[in-house]
Amino acid sequence: MPNRYAYLGPEGTFTEAAMRDLRPDAPDEARIPCDSVASVFDAVRSGAVDGGVVPLENSVEGGVTATIAELINGEPLLITGQTAVPVEFALFARPGTALEDVKRVATHPHALAQCRGWLAQHLPDADTHTVSSTAAAARTVAEPGAPFDAAICAVFAGERYGLRALAGNVGDRSDAATRFIHLSRPGPLPEPTGTDLTSLVAFIADDHPGALIEVLNQFAVRGVNLTRLESRPTGDRLGNYCFCIDAEGHVAEARVGEALMGIRRVCRDVRFLGSYPRSGRTDDLDPPLRPRSTTDADFAEAERWLARIRSGQVD
Amino acid sequence: MPNRYAYLGPEGTFTEAAMRDLRPDAPDEARIPCDSVASVFDAVRSGAVDGGVVPLENSVEGGVTATIAELINGEPLLITGQTAVPVEFALFARPGTALEDVKRVATHPHALAQCRGWLAQHLPDADTHTVSSTAAAARTVAEPGAPFDAAICAVFAGERYGLRALAGNVGDRSDAATRFIHLSRPGPLPEPTGTDLTSLVAFIADDHPGALIEVLNQFAVRGVNLTRLESRPTGDRLGNYCFCIDAEGHVAEARVGEALMGIRRVCRDVRFLGSYPRSGRTDDLDPPLRPRSTTDADFAEAERWLARIRSGQVD
């Protein structure tokens, strides 16, 4: 039986597009839509599926808060991949509907927010209605007797539900994108690729002006660049914060490993979330800028030097 | 005509509770429920209302992402107040329904996530359904012929819609809370109270390992503590980040003013979001810890000293 993967559905979501990006070889029947982020996590934890894909950041589908809450507080899973999907919206309707017929438009609230300019210009008189996802909007519009004339959704969602595009690129920002992550049960990490990310949650030991700088310095002194940083209430109460951090590099690298040990020492707790390739398709990315003297070879050289001076060989 | 205030509705949301906290004297008819965070912002911007309340952080109603997006990218508004509302869930049903009759429970997805433990123990066989807010769940359950038997919602939402509590405190964390902010059109800032917060968005000039530390140091060297820090894609594209920052103190204070000027100099752009009391009820908060030598008097003394040495008076 092939591996099975859960994702935040329904069919036609951007998350499904990310899943195709991350697991291109999985057959259709191996991709299981779930109705919430929590359900995806649970399906992976229980072993019902072998992996799962959920949105992490800037999603137009909602779900980011839910994803981060599960990563921080839920039973631990590992992030084993990530990808970014361009967010392009189109206006879809049932075949036979013309643009001038559109009186009621359905979409997700975030999508609506991102398409306001286009709507004000081209459909100034249309009513807008929000539903739980852009894919759900497309699905609803496709149903006979639907209360909406058109959906703002992704092209693949419109096509999936047999709709016809009335307009493409109706979003006000042409280069929006959403990041998605692939989850696995604890086990061997993906091999380093040279363009990896490492994710973790740092629980600050006490609340003082320099606590966060102290954590960031643990990365900075080892030349590790951060790509995402977000403070979050720990769930205990407002005012107790943890920091969700994405850093460049793989925990198998000396610089990242040493930085994580430093954070482990100065923090109340650290949750390691995984090291994984920066994209499902790593070949289309420039290698990240790497500060000098941060390669494993640099660390190994310094270690040999330390062994020499510890034995008193200074000449 | 009294001042009017918009909030994220429907009636019975935690946001309405926050509104009552922040504007306790506003009569019922002055509180206008809106169906989205964006609608609240727009109502304030257009002048249709005099102020608005939306959730900012850890909301169980959704909406945080939307709030932050509006604050960062929308036409500027000022935050002029904030409050935190404890998040306590109860199970409500129509009068006459007993706990053992409950087969279908409606609530918001985040609320569902926070009540799983209780549900697994007390209603292991009930189906759960998610709707757009906990208040909407209560309203739907109250309707004749509702497809759900019970709602997980706030006590005030259940009571608002004429339901009866079957169980209180059904959340798995007893001390969850949500922060809400009050928005106003640009104008005079609230007076300093001694327990204020200042919010801003910093757009980093370029992406290098030390860029964020550079910004944080602008606060640290003036003894300004941060209470929230969140990196956000700027909306241009993934990889371009800005930082949403809440800092202790009021921009009218010397230490905060100087820190903001420093950030203004080193950043590509800074958006000031407001200085406002830490709570609608400031009297129940301990004063924040203030590092030594950061009062306005300390800054004034240093300024007098600078004037002296600039004129060569060193003895």
Added chain:
Amino acid sequence: MPNRYAYLGPEGTFTEAAMRDLRPDAPDEARIPCDSVASVFDAVRSGAVDGGVVPLENSVEGGVTATIAELINGEPLLITGQTAVPVEFALFARPGTALEDVKRVATHPHALAQCRGWLAQHLPDADTHTVSSTAAAARTVAEPGAPFDAAICAVFAGERYGLRALAGNVGDRSDAATRFIHLSRPGPLPEPTGTDLTSLVAFIADDHPGALIEVLNQFAVRGVNLTRLESRPTGDRLGNYCFCIDAEGHVAEARVGEALMGIRRVCRDVRFLGSYPRSGRTDDLDPPLRPRSTTDADFAEAERWLARIRSGQVD
């Protein structure tokens, strides 16, 4: 009566050369040699002279420790100028003496240390004797019946005392130099030139791992580069330290002024030592690298912005 200037003598020291550099128009009789650094300070303090020149750093004459001690603990004077003098040594003897006649060489201990290579090669059998300055060595050699055959000293010292050069450039390092400072009684500071230095002594408030970093960050966040940093016992007891700091820029500049105010706030005490041109001849220096956004115009723009946001003008 022309202004009079004290310097660390006797005639022919490198300090006299620095004096000629810093006060080129002073006639010979206006330059007063003193027999110790302390005497120069005292002559300035008492008003006996209008200014004084002493070595500050890397001196081959000795005296750096004495200079710094006077700057830190003595009655305050202002540094109003500085210059660097190349340290070139030559071997001088009385007329008629040949190199092969030289059996006993006199010089200052530091000069001896810097000329060992040359001596080992060219005068391997000569005895070396140390005296209080290289100028004193020259003067002594010039005396009838001197116990030494030759002096290692500066060219101008050898010539001053009527000696003849047996060899030039006898130092092992061809680019050694010494920095000298010009002292004045408290009064108007030298005007900013664009290539200035500012000197101060910072007395750390308490001894903890981050105390010095805290001080350095006060400079760093305002883009002020340091050119010298030296920890010194305060004189109270070993273990109580202060930091002697030279920073680029003039206290009249906004960035320097603000940095000094920050240090004033976080330190137990600060002694301002002066702002002065980096050299007596400023035209032969490249302008220092200046981090972006650190001009007075940048500070003024940030101040205008602060005034706007404090009045609530954010749009």
Added chain:
Amino acid sequence: MPNRYAYLGPEGTFTEAAMRDLRPDAPDEARIPCDSVASVFDAVRSGAVDGGVVPLENSVEGGVTATIAELINGEPLLITGQTAVPVEFALFARPGTALEDVKRVATHPHALAQCRGWLAQHLPDADTHTVSSTAAAARTVAEPGAPFDAAICAVFAGERYGLRALAGNVGDRSDAATRFIHLSRPGPLPEPTGTDLTSLVAFIADDHPGALIEVLNQFAVRGVNLTRLESRPTGDRLGNYCFCIDAEGHVAEARVGEALMGIRRVCRDVRFLGSYPRSGRTDDLDPPLRPRSTTDADFAEAERWLARIRSGQVD
């Protein structure tokens, strides 16, 4: 044959007192006075002696600059011990001389500077003369037909040369002290004692505002406190600096070892100068404050945790 030790002479210097402190069991004939700091270094390097003692900091004998220059630029030696000697001055004269007979006082320039207050009060009319060390002053006064009536020197120097004390504690600061170091040829380091210091010279890779902070952060993030920091011209030319650093802890400790490796990576060059007990008599010192989570056990725990997460064990 017993071990032999060189020190900065002549007999009666404070350096000899330090030598007795550091090598209390060495018989008199094993202590070899040298006439310069460089001679002490050379005697150790050549193997003529087994160790040497020189002043490092705040010396009233001169010599600090020379010591540091040898440590930075000379053929490498290891610091294997240090001690601090209280600097107490007394006025000594030949037997039969009364205080009122004293017209000419000899001493070292730094000692003169430290005894001015006493001289102004008790011998306002005496001439003062400076010689190469306080011990030399005592020796000279002791000679028949000496040109001086009294010497300001240490008690042990006065007694050594058969003089009689006219007054004790003539220094203006009662708690002055000088630090001395013991030098050895490269070889096994002294064992850690729990109150150790580690000395090194860091050659900054390039000159930018943050370079020094970068180095200091390498210590700070590992909780290593600095006790001395001094910028020094490298000897190449003015403007090229290195930093002489004394840090708490022994290089055999994980925190110090890792900090040194970090500095090795970010600096152009690092010269390790040794790890050694903070005093010759370690039992009279309070243990240094140690930031939390910096013991070897803390480092070992973090290393075990890293091994676990690298193998994907996160639950």
